[in-house]
Amino acid sequence: MRKILLILALIMTYNTQAQQPLTPEKLWEVQRVGGIGLTPDKKQVLLSVTTPNVAENSFKKEYYKLDVNGGKLIPITKEQLDNLTIKYNADKSLKLIHKSVKINPVLGKDFYKELSKSTGRVYEGLDHRHWDKWNEGSYNHVFIENIATGVQTDLMQGLPYYCPQEPSGGEEDYIWSNDGKKVLYVTKAKVGTQYVVSTNTDIYEYDIDTKTTANLTEGMMGYDTHPSFNKDGVLAWLSMKEDGNEADKNDLYILHEGNKINLTASWDNTVFSYIWSNDGKKIYFIAATQGTQQLFEIEPFAKNPTPKQLTKGIFDIGDILGQSGDLLVVSRNDMNRAAEIYTVNLKGRKTPLEVKQLSHINDDLYKNIAKCPVKERIIKTTDGKDMFAWVIYPPDFSPKKKYPTLLYCEGGPQSALTQFYSFRWNLQLMASQGYIVIAPNRRGMPGHGVAWNAEISGDWGGQVMKDYLAAIDDIAKEPYVDSSRLGAVGASYGGYSVYYLAGIHNKRFKTFIAHCGVFNTQSMYGTTEETFFNQHEFGGPYWEKDNAIAQKAFTEFNPIEKVGAWDTPILIIHGGKDYRVPEEQGFQAFTAAQLRGIKSKLLYFPDENHWVLQPQNALLWQRTFFGWLKETLK
Numbered sequence: 001m002r003k004i005l006l007i008l009a010l011i012m013t014y015n016t017q018a019q020q021p022l023t024p025e026k027l028w029e030v031q032r033v034g035g036i037g038l039t040p041d042k043k044q045v046l047l048s049v050t051t052p053n054v055a056e057n058s059f060k061k062e063y064y065k066l067d068v069n070g071g072k073l074i075p076i077t078k079e080q081l082d083n084l085t086i087k088y089n090a091d092k093s094l095k096l097i098h099k100s101v102k103i104n105p106v107l108g109k110d111f112y113k114e115l116s117k118s119t120g121r122v123y124e125g126l127d128h129r130h131w132d133k134w135n136e137g138s139y140n141h142v143f144i145e146n147i148a149t150g151v152q153t154d155l156m157q158g159l160p161y162y163c164p165q166e167p168s169g170g171e172e173d174y175i176w177s178n179d180g181k182k183v184l185y186v187t188k189a190k191v192g193t194q195y196v197v198s199t200n201t202d203i204y205e206y207d208i209d210t211k212t213t214a215n216l217t218e219g220m221m222g223y224d225t226h227p228s229f230n231k232d233g234v235l236a237w238l239s240m241k242e243d244g245n246e247a248d249k250n251d252l253y254i255l256h257e258g259n260k261i262n263l264t265a266s267w268d269n270t271v272f273s274y275i276w277s278n279d280g281k282k283i284y285f286i287a288a289t290q291g292t293q294q295l296f297e298i299e300p301f302a303k304n305p306t307p308k309q310l311t312k313g314i315f316d317i318g319d320i321l322g323q324s325g326d327l328l329v330v331s332r333n334d335m336n337r338a339a340e341i342y343t344v345n346l347k348g349r350k351t352p353l354e355v356k357q358l359s360h361i362n363d364d365l366y367k368n369i370a371k372c373p374v375k376e377r378i379i380k381t382t383d384g385k386d387m388f389a390w391v392i393y394p395p396d397f398s399p400k401k402k403y404p405t406l407l408y409c410e411g412g413p414q415s416a417l418t419q420f421y422s423f424r425w426n427l428q429l430m431a432s433q434g435y436i437v438i439a440p441n442r443r444g445m446p447g448h449g450v451a452w453n454a455e456i457s458g459d460w461g462g463q464v465m466k467d468y469l470a471a472i473d474d475i476a477k478e479p480y481v482d483s484s485r486l487g488a489v490g491a492s493y494g495g496y497s498v499y500y501l502a503g504i505h506n507k508r509f510k511t512f513i514a515h516c517g518v519f520n521t522q523s524m525y526g527t528t529e530e531t532f533f534n535q536h537e538f539g540g541p542y543w544e545k546d547n548a549i550a551q552k553a554f555t556e557f558n559p560i561e562k563v564g565a566w567d568t569p570i571l572i573i574h575g576g577k578d579y580r581v582p583e584e585q586g587f588q589a590f591t592a593a594q595l596r597g598i599k600s601k602l603l604y605f606p607d608e609n610h611w612v613l614q615p616q617n618a619l620l621w622q623r624t625f626f627g628w629l630k631e632t633l634k
Contacts (some may be wrong), residue, residue: 019370021395021432024622026369028052028615030338031361035331036063038322039084042278043068043322045329045341046076046084049361054615058620066359068324068343072361087171089180094208096174096183097152098142103160106137125192130529131167132577132609140164142174142185144208155206155213161187165201165225175227182207184216184227184235196531200243203227216255222248226273236300238271244532247414247457249450252285254300263305265296268449278323284310286317288382288416288447291388293317295330295344295353311344312352314374316419328576329358332527334419335392336371336428338362351512357628370395372431374419379440379474382466388448389440389471390417392431402482404633406430407509408439409473409497413456413464413537416446424612424621425491433626435487438475442467444493458539458549460493460521461500461557472508485633489625491515492581492610496559499589502570503562511632513625515573516581516610519589520560521553527582558598563592571628573621575608601628 020026035164036046044065051060063081065074076084083376087096105111108118121134128135139163156163163185164173174185183206190198198604202217203224217224220283229235235255239262240248250270252263263283264271272293274285284297289309292314296307311317318331318339326347332355333339341359348354372392381387394403408427410417417439421428427437439446443464444456456464468488476483490498495517502512518524522542525534535541539549555561570593574586586602593600603624605609612621 001485014145019368019395022369022426023432024429024619024626025054025183026365027426027622028054029365030423031365032423033331033339033341033361035319035321035329035341036067036081036263037085038324038329039065042322042324045358047341047359052615054619057614057616066341068327068329068358069634070358072402085171087174087176089176090122090178091180094180095145095146095147095401096142096176097145097208098140098164098171098174100138101141101154101158102138103158104137106135109564110137114275120224125191125195126197126529126531127195127296128529129579131579133167140166140169142183143163144183155183155185157185158414159189160191161189163187172226172289175229178229178231181209186225186227193531197535198247198531199223199240199532201225203237208265212392213585223250225518226550228274228276230276231278232280234280234300236274236283238274244536245457246533246536247412247453249453252283252298256301261300261301264307267307270446270450273320275320275322284320284323284328286320287380288418288445290447291390291418291441292447293416293418295320296522308351310351310353311355312587313355314419315355315604316450317355318559324631330355332357333421335374335390335421337366338421345446363590370432373397377438377475379471381470383462385441387467387470389438390427391475392427392437392439394431394434394436397436397480399480401480402539403434403436403486404485405438405472405475405481406629407468407486407488408437408495409468409501410439410442410445411490411492411494413444413460413493414446414453417441418447424618433629435629436475436481438471440467440471442471457537458553459557460496460537460553465497465500465504468501469508470507476508483605487511487513489513490517492517495581498570499559500557500562503559503565505568507567509568511629512568513573514570514586514589517585517586517589518559518576521558524581524585525554527584529579560588560592563596566593566596566598569632571601571603571624573603573624575610576604576606576607577609580610599632
């Protein structure tokens with residue numbers, strides 16, 4: 001017995017020594033698995049594997065098929081993939097494509113042919129730039145292509161509308177009807193200034209025979225997206241109610257026997273994505289719940305359709321790729337593992353249903369990387385509510401030691417803080433450098449009821465800031481937290497949070513890091529490209545002096561007004577192609593810190609947008625990030 005125990009002890013020691021904490025360099029060896037869908041016979045999964053090449057500052061993307069019951073990856077070419085995913089009509093005589101079409105004159109040479117070297121642009125509305133691109137007068141349009149003749153027909157008839165939607169829409173924005181006689185597509189039928197102050201996308205139906213177009217969601221004023229038919233021709237889609245509110249509750253609708261039916265009207269949550277079951281009797285969808293993303297089902301034709309949760313665990317179900325028999329194919333990830341392809345056995349005898357790993361792209365890499373313990377924590381807020389939070393601990397955590405601790409501030413401001421895996425804001429990576437990370441699901445996050453999600457709008461610097469301080473104060477009471485070495489980090493609204501906390505933290509924090517954060521709400525209102533966002537979140541424009549909500553957003557809740565109380569080192573990061581939170585926000589913050597004599601540093605990427613996408617830039621980001629923490633949390 002003593003010999004067996006000695007052998008076990010040696011094995012455990014070896015495993016501990018073999019597994020090393022995650023480093024930025026090791027993170028950029030992780031291959032990125034992307035689920036595409038199922039093959040037409042639904043027997044195989046189509047997926048991509050993207051491999052970063054830091055030395056070349058590039059990515060290599062490869063494509064594969066994988067049997068839904070397991071087995072080896074089968075390499076396929078991009079051409080083979082395209083052939084498997086072509087959107088044919090019923091008899092395969094026609095297919096759907098999209099491409100960019102020049103519609104409006106914008107460039108100097110569009111107006112004056114002889115000024116071919118002019119760099120000027122002329123705009124008559126606010127849709128002059130979006131996300132990280134300038135509008136040069138071209139728009140994505142959907143076309144029907146005749147397979148026999150190659151003739152292409154523009155379904156959007158030369159109108160200045162987008163489909164797929166900018167900046168992140170894809171082929172899910174257009175579909176065939178089951179009989180192949182009609183095409184449905186999503187677009188926002190607005191131009192210029194009206195385009196940027198609205199979220200009112202609609203689902204349009206183009207009739208091939210009559211060459212006419214009908215608006216199927218007319219009168220529904222928010223986002224209407226993701227149309228999909230079941231096998232019997234019943235249409236489903238996702239819909240938000242309020243125009244201008246990108247974070248409104250996302251409900252699941254069907255059009256059945258001429259009636260629009262909201263399946264989730266009484267459900268206190270929001271739907272992220274969905275698919276029909278193969279038999280057309282159920283809909284499977286993903287929603288946030290208690291700090292995770294899980295799989296749900298609903299029976300749309302039941303007397304009282306009620307969502308039922310199918311999976312549960314400390315992980316996220318990211319995408320639903322399709323159904324193959326009794327298996328639902330999904331992607332799954334958690335804070336310690338990047339996404340892989342999994343299957344969910346729909347015939348499980350009890351819930352939660354079994355979730356089984358199908359692809360194993362990164363298994364060998366992760367064998368040598370130490371996991372970080374991830375624990376749930378419930379924090380009492382200042383208004384007496386229970387707030388869910390994740391706490392991520394270093395791999396070798398010991399309650400007998402003291403650790404510097406980071407408050408992670410999520411963006412959005414209505415983004416879900418779940419078991420996400422990021423190649424930049426990677427909480428496992430932060431904890432692996434010796435930090436405890438507290439990540440609260442503060443006001444504004446989905447998964448805790450519609451009211452909780454909505455409470456942040458018009459109140460950016462209010463209760464949500466008390467939520468943040470409640471979270472850091474709660475974890476700081478633990479004997480293993482070094483309360484003299486606390487930091488706050490975040491991006492976008494999380495960057496706003498850092499700037500705001502810097503003026504109200506009352507010496508709680510020893511360091512701050514803000515990435516692409518909102519520093520001045522007034523200049524943000526005048527320079528961001530999606531005006532509807534600020535209109536909703538700030539309650540209106542800054543010139544409405546009798547608008548109490550707006551005036552609070554531009555004064556009391558404006559971080560620039562708190563700079564006089566800044567007294568803590570701050571690292572500021574911004575991208576030059578970020579038009580959502582433009583670069584002047586970061587420049588203003590850095591100028592203020594420098595002129596006030598506060599230890600500060602600016603990391604600026606002229607060729608990055610709201611994200612940092614290039615491998616070497618990402619490594620520079622992470623080395624600067626952790627270098628700053630090491631320097632300021634001594």
